[in-house]
Amino acid sequence: MSLRETINQDVKNAMKAKDTKKRDALRLLTSAFKQIEVDERKELTDEDVIKIIQTQVKRRNDAASQYKEAGRDDLMQIELDEITYYETYLPKQLSDEELTTEVKAIVEKTGASSMKDMGKVMGMASKELAGKADGKRISDAVKKALA
Structure with a gap:
């Protein structure tokens, strides 16, 4: 099973479990996949999917730091939660x-x-x-x- 298929299955599982935060975060991710496929007219490989996830994690980190500076801890926490969902699909990071x-x-x-x-x-x-x-x-x- 490819990484993308795994993520799609996890979206379905989150729906069944009524885990709206995880479902919404993973839907944003699948939306990013579809956008790249349409823009570049290509089928995504697992390496492409990993790059997209890394980009999304970086965006979420940037947004979280901006929310923290603005004193919006509620929005910062949403971004950090999304990062934790995304990181489960990335290869183990080196210490x-x-x-x-x-x-x-x-x-x-x-x-x-x-x-x-x-x-x-x-x-x-x-x-x-x-x-x-x-x-x-x-x-x-x-x-x-x-x-």
Whole structure:
């Protein structure tokens, strides 16, 4: 069963359980899938679905931080709840220690020695760690490794 089929099944299960928060959050996600399919005229693979979910998580994090600044804790909590639903479909994220270890190995592979080589390291790290860590976390780890 593909990731998208799993999500569609979970929407049905949330409907049956009358879990409106989960149902609505997952419907927003399936809507994003359909939008990409229509815009780009292609069938989504599991990798595409993961990228879309990551984008949605990032959007929800941004919105939650803006709601927090505005003092709207009620709306912030809705965004955070949606993030928890979405993260169940993402691959397990690397811990900070694992990420540092992976980045150090990539730095050694590329032979990078200073911040001038950051682009080369980031290119390889982004490919190898795609889905396992957020781009910002990867960037921070690369900066620490090259500093």
